[in-house]
Amino acid sequence: MGLDTVELFAGVGGFRLGLEEAGHEVIWSNQWEPSIQAQHASDCYVKHFGADDHTNIDINDVPTEDVPDHELLVGGFPCQDYSVAQTGAEGIEGEKGVLWWEIERITRAKRPKYLLLENVNRLLRSPTDQRGRDFAVVLHCLHDLGYNVEWRMLNAADYGYPTKRRRVFIFAARRDTDWGGWLDEEADQPHYFTQRGFFPREFPVDSGQQQFPVARQPDTELLGDPKQTSEEFEFDFEHAGSMVDGGIWTRDVDPIDIEGETLGDVLQTGGVDDEFFLDEEDMDRWEYMKGAKEEDRVTDDGYEYTFSEGAIPFPDNLDGPSRTLLTSEGTTGPGREKHVVEDPETGDLRILTPIEAERLMGFPDGWTDTGMSRTWRYTCMGNALVVGLVEQMGRTLTQSPDDLDSDSGLVFGSTSE
Ligand SMILES: C[S@@+](CC[C@H](N)C(=O)[O-])C[C@H]1O[C@@H](n2cnc3c(N)ncnc32)[C@H](O)[C@@H]1O
Structure with a gap:
């Protein structure tokens, strides 16, 4: 009941x-x-x-x-x-x-x-x-x-x-x-x-x-x-x-x-708008942000330290579940945590679409297409739970x-x- x-x-x-x-x-x-x-x-x-x-x-x-x-x-x-x-x-x-x-x-x-x-x-x-x-x-x-x-x-x-x-x-x-x-x-x-x-x-x-x-x-x-x-x-x-x-x-x-669905399973297979694809001129920046690094840095108050972090997959692996979706996913420009996928139709690299973010969380396609900005659609999915x-x-x-x-x-x- x-x-x-x-x-x-x-x-x-x-x-x-x-x-x-x-x-x-x-x-x-x-x-x-x-x-x-x-x-x-x-x-x-x-x-x-x-x-x-x-x-x-x-x-x-x-x-x-x-x-x-x-x-x-x-x-x-x-x-x-x-x-x-x-x-x-x-x-x-x-x-x-x-x-x-x-x-x-x-x-x-x-x-x-x-x-x-x-x-x-x-x-x-x-x-x-x-x-x-x-x-x-x-x-x-x-x-x-x-x-x-x-x-x-x-x-x-x-x-x-x-x-x-x-x-x-x-x-x-x-x-x-x-x-x-x-x-x-x-x-x-x-x-x-x-x-x-x-x-x-x-x-x-x-x-x-x-x-x-x-x-x-x-x-x-x-x-x-x-x-x-x-x-x-x-x-x-x-x-x-x-x-x-x-x-x-x-x-x-x-x-x-x-065994279940993979990131590859939720990708849209055609008609993805150009705005989602990575700009060629940003590619160096994307590679840097996703890559492993070990570099000397200085804090604002003069403290010197070595910053290091490992590489994360670039593009993301389509054969398994996605990394955790974050609220910042839809902001413009390169970002270390953002998902980047190889588009199944063109083979070019792009970020996830809002519909793909909805599918990852188990919402129907277009659930957040209710007048909010693209950025907010990802924010809502980053906040949501897996239905x-x-x-x-x-x-x-x-x-x-x-x-x-x-x-x-x-x-x-x-x-x-
Ligand atoms: C973790 S999210 C929950 C998301 C939800 N389970 C879903 O599936 O979309 C927490 C929500 O609480 C809302 N919230 C934060 N402070 C609040 C407040 N003071 N009163 C009411 N809602 C609040 C946020 O806007 C956010 O949408």
């Missing part, structure tokens, strides 16, 4: 596209671009999904009561400093403008059954001088609000998508829900992160590994309250893990590689947690293998 969903930080609607494909319904959304006045992502969202129940204001200014009751809260939010300044009768006080606190505020008031959140994988280890603190604060807030949590770092390319994109996905289940109860019962069991958890069902990993002794102790625990966790907690979170009742279990897992991954997670959310493939021998009750 589909879940009534609220989509925060909606961008051009990656979560919505994936979730609707899996049978869920987005009943309210919010998107606001702080960096410029024009609201390209929100306009694109409205063009495709309509203006009803979509809001285009800073989430900090959205009164909690304007957000309707919902079952699933989703959003890709930025990795910022989540340290806690104060706790007490007034609740937790995080720094203003830190968007995690908006998710926390809405969750506190609305208590959706589930949350599905996306962040850069740096979140698991930040900040560098107190590794894991920011993620632990997120976990502690969710714990205090009555949720159990499972997370997984997913690289889209491992699961058949044509681009490498590593993101951490956080699934939180209210403790009185079926998934909340499943986590309570199962998260310390063998095979949780390889087969029985939320993520491994759609994103298989090597199940020969990472067996845990039954009823093992957590790897670590949250401290007394979010403020203490914020001040003292330090821990290396691995790529898969769970938090149940303040206890934390975490392991690295090895994805089972699935198919969300569709897969959405499918798992339509199933009961004990609805495991009986062929695997891992049906409910057979956990002590």
